[in-house]
Amino acid sequence: MKKVLFQSRLVPYLLLFPQLSIVIVFFLWPAAEAVRASFYLEDPFGFGSTFVGFDNFVDTVTSTDYGRVARFTAVFTSLVTFLSLGLALLLAVKADKVLRGSSTYKTLLMWVYAVAPPVAGLIGVLLFDQHVGPIVDFVAIFGWNLNIGVDYYDTAFAMTVTAVWKQVPVNFIFFLSGLQGISKSVQEAASIDCRSGFRRFWTVTFPLLAPTGFFLLIINITYAFFDTFGIVDILVKNEPGNNPVTLVYKVYLDGFRGNDLGGSSAQSVILMALVFILTVIQFRLIERRVHYN
Amino acid sequence: MATITLDQVRKVYGGVVEAVKGVSVDIADGEFIVLVGPSGCGKSTLLRMIAGLEDITTGEIKIGDRVVNNVDPADRDIAMVFQNYALYPHMSVYNNLAYGLKNRGMAKDEIDRRVKEAARILEIGDYLDRKPRALSGGQRQRVAMGRAIVREPAAFLFDEPLSNLDAKLRVQMRVEIKRLQRSLGTTSVYVTHDQLEAMTLADRLIVLNGGNIEQIGAPIDVYDKPASTFVAGFIGSPAMNLLPVKAVDGGLGLETGSGLSVPNLHGQDKCLLGVRPEHLEVVDQLPNGPHAQVTVNVLEPVGAESYLYASFENGGPEIVIRVSSHAVHKPGEKLFLGIKPENLHFFESQSGKRIGD
Ligand SMILES: Nc1ncnc2c1ncn2[C@@H]1O[C@H](COP(=O)(O)OP(=O)(O)OP(=O)(O)O)[C@@H](O)[C@H]1O
Numbered sequence: 001m002k003k004v005l006f007q008s009r010l011v012p013y014l015l016l017f018p019q020l021s022i023v024i025v026f027f028l029w030p031a032a033e034a035v036r037a038s039f040y041l042e043d044p045f046g047f048g049s050t051f052v053g054f055d056n057f058v059d060t061v062t063s064t065d066y067g068r069v070a071r072f073t074a075v076f077t078s079l080v081t082f083l084s085l086g087l088a089l090l091l092a093v094k095a096d097k098v099l100r101g102s103s104t105y106k107t108l109l110m111w112v113y114a115v116a117p118p119v120a121g122l123i124g125v126l127l128f129d130q131h132v133g134p135i136v137d138f139v140a141i142f143g144w145n146l147n148i149g150v151d152y153y154d155t156a157f158a159m160t161v162t163a164v165w166k167q168v169p170v171n172f173i174f175f176l177s178g179l180q181g182i183s184k185s186v187q188e189a190a191s192i193d194c195r196s197g198f199r200r201f202w203t204v205t206f207p208l209l210a211p212t213g214f215f216l217l218i219i220n221i222t223y224a225f226f227d228t229f230g231i232v233d234i235l236v237k238n239e240p241g242n243n244p245v246t247l248v249y250k251v252y253l254d255g256f257r258g259n260d261l262g263g264s265s266a267q268s269v270i271l272m273a274l275v276f277i278l279t280v281i282q283f284r285l286i287e288r289r290v291h292y293n
Numbered sequence: 294m295a296t297i298t299l300d301q302v303r304k305v306y307g308g309v310v311e312a313v314k315g316v317s318v319d320i321a322d323g324e325f326i327v328l329v330g331p332s333g334c335g336k337s338t339l340l341r342m343i344a345g346l347e348d349i350t351t352g353e354i355k356i357g358d359r360v361v362n363n364v365d366p367a368d369r370d371i372a373m374v375f376q377n378y379a380l381y382p383h384m385s386v387y388n389n390l391a392y393g394l395k396n397r398g399m400a401k402d403e404i405d406r407r408v409k410e411a412a413r414i415l416e417i418g419d420y421l422d423r424k425p426r427a428l429s430g431g432q433r434q435r436v437a438m439g440r441a442i443v444r445e446p447a448a449f450l451f452d453e454p455l456s457n458l459d460a461k462l463r464v465q466m467r468v469e470i471k472r473l474q475r476s477l478g479t480t481s482v483y484v485t486h487d488q489l490e491a492m493t494l495a496d497r498l499i500v501l502n503g504g505n506i507e508q509i510g511a512p513i514d515v516y517d518k519p520a521s522t523f524v525a526g527f528i529g530s531p532a533m534n535l536l537p538v539k540a541v542d543g544g545l546g547l548e549t550g551s552g553l554s555v556p557n558l559h560g561q562d563k564c565l566l567g568v569r570p571e572h573l574e575v576v577d578q579l580p581n582g583p584h585a586q587v588t589v590n591v592l593e594p595v596g597a598e599s600y601l602y603a604s605f606e607n608g609g610p611e612i613v614i615r616v617s618s619h620a621v622h623k624p625g626e627k628l629f630l631g632i633k634p635e636n637l638h639f640f641e642s643q644s645g646k647r648i649g650d
């Protein structure tokens with residue numbers, strides 16, 4: 001590592017200032033505000049607030065609605081993470097077979113997939129559009145009358161598929177570059193040592209991909225938890241009552257629709273704690289993880 | 294243990310690059326064969342075809358009595374040692390060695406016995422629990438060897454296994470590989486571009502050039518009677534001196550310049566004359582037999598001996614002479630060189646093929 005010495009002791013702080021101010025203004029301050037608000041009962045019309053201690057947290061955690069949403073979020077997150085990782089890995093393994101040795105292909109494919117995710121998200125939503133969405137028409141052939149935004153399970157289905165659809169390309173890129181990073185001769189040595197390609201995958205390729213996979217696991221959990229807000233918002237169509245929503249969406253619902261700022265702040269503090277735990281796990285494990293070669 | 298038979302083996306990459314152009318050779322049981330040649334001559338390709346890592350475009354490869362063209366690498370009963378060792382980074386040394394055995398469904402105690410035995414032979418017993426990244430280059434090399442020998446395969450295939458080691462370790466491992474191969478008696482094919490490694494290891498050398506076999510033979514035979522100027526230039530260091538010569542009154546002289554006189558043993562008008570650096574002898578007076586007259590350019594001491602670079606008069610070619618390390622010669626000094634007739638090699642000017650035997 002190269003060490004740079006600054007003449008003035010002020011320069012480093014000056015250089016860090018823009019980044020630090022963004023962190024303070026957009027992250028630390030709102031977070032602190034949320035923590036403060038979670039201990040108060042806010043008057044819906046803005047006329048003052050009363051300190052209520054942990055009441056907001058107790059109310060939140062004990063409400064049946066919260067339990068229901070938390071359960072859905074857990075199922076949704078697991079499904080989205082598992083499916084988008086699994087599908088991406090499958091596709092990446094296939095692509096890796098084709099790509100070995102031909103770098104033109106690789107660059108092209110990387111390009112396509114680098115621009116894909118936002119577009120894919122948009123298309124995903126369009127595919128499930130109640131009026132023009134081809135998937136709705138397609139499943140209708142089999143007698144499944146998809147009622148997105150009306151039927152709880154239909155909406156959950158659409159939500160999961162769209163979220164997976166949007167995340168697969170990102171995972172694909174990471175898995176593919178992870179696979180390409182595995183030395184060709186290690187793969188060849190394995191093909192001499194083990195006949196079954198399936199077994200080879202699970203005993204050599206997969207473990208070598210584990211650091212990538214673990215990194216993606218955290219990314220995907222975070223994604224399913226937080227970044228699916230837009231998808232949820234579009235699919236529930238302002239009818240959150242009988243539709244599935246995630247915990248993050250519920251924060252928004254309770255805070256801005258229900259005007260329960262205290263309860264919503266308590267929920268976001270719980271989520272913050274969750275993110276914190278996730279981050280700690282990630283750093284702990286990444287530190288211990290092997291960096292091959 | 295088995296023989297390996299190659300019959301007109303060809304490899305064409307992507308329909309255009311002909312990397313191996315019809316190679317036939319019979320490798321005997323227990324023989325140590327070294328494939329040697331410059332970069333890009335198709336050595337690795339040929340080895341990888343034997344291993345099954347590369348499809349065979351045409352021709353036939355047999356290991357033992359079995360044609361293996363369409364046999365999976367894992368079923369060919371071969372073990373390969375790669376240049377970068379290709380150890381499994383996530384497995385301990387023990388598991389690196391055991392992996393191939395486990396996949397073949399071998400009993401646990403037999404695996405353990407073989408791994409321990411290999412570890413003992415290669416002196417890697419102390420590292421069995423370590424991951425490859427915690428080993429030095431030389432230790433990794435040993436593990437790679439260990440992975441090959443625990444399998445007790447019909448043949449070992451080596452693709453430049455020593456080229457990532459430093460010079461000293463390379464010599465040490467070279468000796469060890471030879472000793473190991475002798476004691477196990479396993480048929481081996483070894484790829485290298487290092488002619489010294491080739492000479493020291495091989496029972497028989499195969500010199501490859503541009504996908505073709507230039508010469509097959511015992512190292513000393515290849516050295517003594519190179520089949521072409523290519524082999525003459527490739528095997529031996531410093532390389533054999535090759536001088537363009539033409540017929541002049543009763544013998545052969547340099548095409549350009551003077552100062553060389555050798556008998557025209559094969560009645561050629563024009564050909565290439567080959568003389569190894571050690572076969573040029575500095576003498577006091579102009580001898581009667583084959584001789585040369587040169588002017589010293591540089592003396593290059595390498596320790597045990599010195600190399601003398603000298604050129605003929607009138608802009609003739611430069612030659613190398615191997616002299617004793619104690620020889621003292623100054624640049625500009627004129628020298629007489631004597632050559633024994635039996636140490637002269639003649640090659641066709643055009644094809645570079647050896648003339649006579
Ligand atoms: N996958 C491939 N596709 C196309 N051409 C290839 C491929 N692999 C090798 N070649 C070509 O085949 C020829 C022989 O390659 P090979 O790797 O066998 O050479 P080598 O003798 O082992 O050289 P080196 O000493 O550099 O390892 C080269 O011209 C190389 O460019």
Ligand SMILES: [Mg+2]
Pocket residue numbers: 336337338
């Ligand atoms: Mg090679």
